[in-house]
Structure formats: C-alpha cells, structure tokens
Amino acid sequence: MAKQIWLNLPVKDIKQSKLFFSKLGFSFNEQHDTEYSTCLLVGENNFVIMLFEETMFQDFIKNKVTDTQQSSEVLISIDAESWEEVDAIAYKVEEAGGIVFSKPALSQGWMYGCGFADLDGHRWGVLYMDYSKLS
Secondary structure: OOOOOEEEEEEOOHHHHHHHHHHOOOEEOHHHOEOOEEEEEEOOOOEEEEEEEHHHHHHHHOOOOOOOOOOOOOEEEEEOOOHHHHHHHHHHHHHOOOEEEEEEEEEOOOEEEEEEEOOOOOEEEEEEEOHHHOO
16 A cells, blocks of 8 residues: 655746745755755645646646636645634735635634635645534
C-alpha cells in the first residue's frame, strides 16, 4: 500500500506562488525545488503539495489544466487552532494578493472558517472546529 500521498497543483509563476504561500506562513522543502516547481509543506505531518508551473504540470496530466476562474476541481481544506488564526489567515491572504471569497464566519454552530483563492485560483478552506459544540 502507498506510504505517502501528496497533492500536485499547477501555477502560473512558481516564484510568485512561493512568495504568496510564504506570506501565509507555510514552509517548503527546498531540497525538492527546481526552476519550475516547489514543495509546499502543510501541517504538523508536513503534507506535501507540489506546485508545478503549468507547462510542466500539463506534461504530467496529458490534458488541459482546469480554468480556475470558471470552475473548481478540488477544495483544499486546512485546520486552524482558533477563530483568531482563521481571521489572521484571511487577512494574510488579502495582503499577499489572494482573494477571500468566503469571509470568516460561524457555520452550523461549531465551525468557524473562511474560503480563499490563491494566486492561481485554487480554492482553500480554513476551519476551526469546536467539537464541544457539535450536536
């Protein structure tokens, strides 16, 4: 069975994408960096999201890259430690040039989160889940 899973995403400009995610506080495994790719690490377990410039990504997938302005293929969700962290990430996204398409808000009485699009239109959800309020 597979030992690890990682996500691959196309980006238009690897340097701008790396700068964007750095401003949000993400880290990178720079041993895997190339001129056309970077290795974004997410969470305590360092979940790998490989960012590839679109031409390189297209060579892998052998079909078209999704137009993220027209549709979404995936929503990448990450957890937050608190309401304040959700708010801070939303603020950092806007400061870094991303778009908060769903402002921080309470949902179903136990989840507080927001949604944002990165520089390439990939959609991300940030959630703080208070399981003590789950009914």
